[in-house]
């Protein structure tokens with residue numbers, strides 16, 4: 665069972681600028697939890713603090729009973745906390761199938777030998793092909809990632825994250841750059857993940873947020889403005905003001 669992910673008064677300052685202030689949030693096992701808020705609200709910073717991509721200037725992160733605040737990123741990945749990888753130089757020159765196979769080999773501890781013996785790893789290739797089929801990428805298995813449309817590359821990034829079999833999946837704007845039909849399909853895949861996978865996602869598309877989130881936290885100016893069910897958030901006058909205020913400014 666996935667442990668509860670929890671932060672206690674988590675804060676991040678960049679020089680004089682306070683990007684996150686005293687964030688105490690709880691993500692229950694199996695949650696489908698959206699982080700929303702205007703540009704610059706501190707959402708990505710918060711995910712960076714969860715994954716260990718940057719260190720907090722105050723507060724703590726707990727996974728179950730363990731204080732993981734000081735753990736490096738790769739240790740958090742080992743504990744099942746994964747975010748989408750930006751396709752890096754290595755993956756960019758590989759085919760989609762090769763990239764996903766590599767990620768699966770890494771998870772299975774086969775990284776030292778994957779490049780020699782991968783053809784023999786029928787099981788790994790079968791798992792990779794299954795994953796690609798789930799993401800509707802089966803026809804792109806032999807495409808070079810760098811040559812694919814941007815939207816498809818985002819799907820490959822999700823495939824790479826899922827290849828680690830995460831217990832906690834952190835997604836920063838998964839639908840960015842993906843055509844609407846594909847982003848709905850992508851969220852359907854995410855929604856169909858086993859219930860013991862906790863999903864925390866930043867998303868600007870409110871249609872997707874209200875369709876797929878079961879809990880929503882609204883950040884404004886690095887602080888929690890509101891948190892609750894989609895119905896409660898939709899009815900919250902403070903939230904409406906933030907979003908209506910935004911709409912008035914175009």
Ligand SMILES: Nc1ncnc2c1ncn2[C@@H]1O[C@H](COP(=O)(O)OP(=O)(O)OP(=O)(O)O)[C@@H](O)[C@H]1O
Pocket residue numbers: 678681683701702703704705706707708709710
């Ligand atoms: N490395 C950094 N150095 C200085 N300031 C930073 C750094 N990273 C982020 N910030 C600032 O922190 C604030 C919050 O940024 P963050 O990316 O977390 O917001 P966000 O809510 O994810 O925004 P968006 O929706 O536009 O992605 C921004 O004003 C940003 O300029």
